[in-house]
Amino acid sequence: MKAVHFGAGNIGRGFVGLILHDAGYEVVFADVAAPLIDALAAADSYTVHEVGEGGRDRVVDTFRALNSATDADSVCDEIATADVLTTAVGPTVLRFVAPHVAEALRRRPAELAPLQVMACENAINASDILRDEVAASLGQDEWAKLHSRAVFANTAVDRIVPGQAADAGLDVTVETFFEWVVESGPFGGDVPAIPDATFVEDLAPYIERKLFTVNTGHATVAYLGFVQGHTKISDALRDETVARIATRVLQETSTLLVAKHGLDPEVQRAYREKILRRFANPALPDTVQRVGRQPLRKLSRHERFIGPAAELAQLGLPTSALVEAVDAALRFDVPDDEQSVELRELLQTQTPEAVVEGAMGISVGHPLFSSLREIVAGAQS
Numbered sequence: 125m126k127a128v129h130f131g132a133g134n135i136g137r138g139f140v141g142l143i144l145h146d147a148g149y150e151v152v153f154a155d156v157a158a159p160l161i162d163a164l165a166a167a168d169s170y171t172v173h174e175v176g177e178g179g180r181d182r183v184v185d186t187f188r189a190l191n192s193a194t195d196a197d198s199v200c201d202e203i204a205t206a207d208v209l210t211t212a213v214g215p216t217v218l219r220f221v222a223p224h225v226a227e228a229l230r231r232r233p234a235e236l237a238p239l240q241v242m243a244c245e246n247a248i249n250a251s252d253i254l255r256d257e258v259a260a261s262l263g264q265d266e267w268a269k270l271h272s273r274a275v276f277a278n279t280a281v282d283r284i285v286p287g288q289a290a291d292a293g294l295d296v297t298v299e300t301f302f303e304w305v306v307e308s309g310p311f312g313g314d315v316p317a318i319p320d321a322t323f324v325e326d327l328a329p330y331i332e333r334k335l336f337t338v339n340t341g342h343a344t345v346a347y348l349g350f351v352q353g354h355t356k357i358s359d360a361l362r363d364e365t366v367a368r369i370a371t372r373v374l375q376e377t378s379t380l381l382v383a384k385h386g387l388d389p390e391v392q393r394a395y396r397e398k399i400l401r402r403f404a405n406p407a408l409p410d411t412v413q414r415v416g417r418q419p420l421r422k423l424s425r426h427e428r429f430i431g432p433a434a435e436l437a438q439l440g441l442p443t444s445a446l447v448e449a450v451d452a453a454l455r456f457d458v459p460d461d462e463q464s465v466e467l468r469e470l471l472q473t474q475t476p477e478a479v480v481e482g483a484m485g486i487s488v489g490h491p492l493f494s495s496l497r498e499i500v501a502g503a504q505s
């Protein structure tokens with residue numbers, strides 16, 4: 125069995141690559157970072173160090189690596205004969221992966237089973253986004269002819285993989301916990317052979333529970349931690365102010381998740397408490413800068429703050445803690461982060477109304493509008 129995986133970064137090596145390797149796939153990593161791909165191509169193996177209770181070292185071998193920027197032709201050939209294609213590149217990068225997949229579908233022998241595509245990004249329906257980009261890349265007529273050569277299944281992936289130490293080489297330090305949930309419908313009864321993945325009929329409750337609990341909570345700790353002057357996530361969570369607001373934020377999103385998806389409130393309470401314990405893991409060298417990265421993506425309409433807050437506001441339910449977290453996000457000032465710089469520019473050049481409508485997708489008249497307008501104005505003063 126062969127899997128092509130785009131994005132040989134933290135989650136690519138420390139989670140998707142490991143799980144596919146353990147499932148018996150030969151993994152072909154594709155990435156645009158030349159030093160990383162060169163190092164992978166020259167290596168026989170790398171080690172995933174799980175830190176925390178019960179953590180152990182896991183060795184990944186039997187992989188190959190290709191540069192998708194300079195050797196796109198070989199990458200397309202590999203995809204054309206692969207069983208599985210996964211990505212962990214970031215949701216905004218999927219459109220750059222799509223032309224490779226489109227070309228691979230042209231080359232894929234018609235007698236092969238459909239390529240099983242799973243985009244492992246922190247975004248709702250990331251595989252559908254990739255599918256739409258592939259269709260756009262092929263154009264309507266060609267897509268109609270080739271679409272049956274691939275199936276696209278949405279997924280929810282959960283494992284904290286921090287940025288790695290400069291001297292770590294290819295090895296990756298990760299937490300022990302992991303969860304990979306995949307929607308089963310698109311596979312039509314022939315799900316990929318991945319024992320560590322869980323296949324479910326309806327992914328919506330899983331991806332929303334993950335994004336609006338793990339990622340909302342994580343980003344809250346990152347932005348409030350940044351404001352309070354912390355560098356590490358585990359230190360930020362030891363700060364009472366940060367912990368108090370993070371706890372309230374997770375109570376707010378839990379109210380929505382319980383109401384919307386019929387989750388058991390006690391199970392959800394245990395889930396969010398476990399998540400706070402995961403963030404507090406002192407052996408995990410995770411930073412507020414990594415977790416807060418790309419604040420404009422995180423502040424966008426369907427993401428971890430505005431997504432749940434908009435739904436709560438429409439139901440007349442409390443959103444004050446989420447709004448406090450958004451307030452902190454507006455103060456994330458990291459010159460190395462392009463979106464942080466862009467956010468600062470927006471705040472300096474646009475009216476509060478334009479920021480709320482443009483960056484957060486909330487229009488005048490929405491029940492969340494006035495509280496967001498107020499905090500944007502506050503961040504500008």
Ligand SMILES: NC(=O)c1ccc[n+]([C@@H]2O[C@H](COP(=O)([O-])OP(=O)(O)OC[C@H]3O[C@@H](n4cnc5c(N)ncnc54)[C@H](O)[C@@H]3O)[C@@H](O)[C@H]2O)c1
Nearest residue numbers: 131133134135155156157212213214215220245246284285
């Ligand atoms: N790190 C985590 O804890 C974690 C957990 C769950 C999900 N995720 C998600 O996984 C994705 C990747 O996150 P990460 O933390 O591994 O980031 P990362 O920056 O460590 O890895 C991303 C990799 O993608 C590569 N890349 C960029 N553009 C590319 C392109 N056009 N083609 C091929 N490769 C390209 C980069 O060179 C990099 O190696 C994101 O969507 C993230 O939200 C991350």
Ligand SMILES: O=P(O)(O)OC[C@@H](O)[C@@H](O)[C@H](O)[C@H](O)CO
Nearest residue numbers: 246281282283284285339342415
């Ligand atoms: O990857 P992002 O930028 O969407 O979010 C940052 C972190 O919250 C995220 O990477 C978590 O570590 C991960 O989602 C845990 O499963």
